[in-house]
Amino acid sequence: DTGVSQNPRHKITKRGQNVTFRCDPISEHNRLYWYRQTLGQGPEFLTYFQNEAQLEKSRLLSDRFSAERPKGSFSTLEIQRTEQGDSAMYLCALATSEAFFGQGTRLTVV
């Protein structure tokens, strides 16, 4: 148990549909990160929250992607008009002295 719960674990969607993922820290953490991992690659940074403020966004995060962290607790990542290239595992991580990842959400766009 890394203290981070992600839902859903798996999502299959048709191209062009919108999807939303959720990350729930079990306890309070100021810093929350989203990463994306495609097959054969390491995780790549998408965005970072300090409490409810989104402080940094990667160039990977196109305008079809939006992330929120209302009240500085759980976070959501939405992808609009999904494309096949969005197929990946989406990982939420909390930063303490080291980063702990949630179980991830595996997205498959067909």
Next chain:
Amino acid sequence: QKEVEQNSGPLSVPEGAIASLNCTYSDRGSQSFFWYRQYSGKSPELIMFIYSNGDKEDGRFTAQLNKASQYVSLLIRDSQPSDSATYLCAVFQASTLGRLYFGRGTQLTVWP
């Protein structure tokens, strides 16, 4: 230019042998270094981290850091089939708001 490079593997060792995994990084400002293990279809699991030059041991695992050479390694002693996984090296830079930069990972297979 990639920030973190790992030997591509795959690496295959017999049970009981020492597995050696290597990683180099480009930014001398990097401060902390992490090794994650990732089983197929699962999320990365932190094994250990190191931030001072030298060796750090935790059970069968030893991390080695040489900042002058910008090199970090992970040794797994008495390798077990359950160690078969992809090992990810990650680098932390405080100047980039704490995000981690990952290598592509090295796939390790330990055969009985």
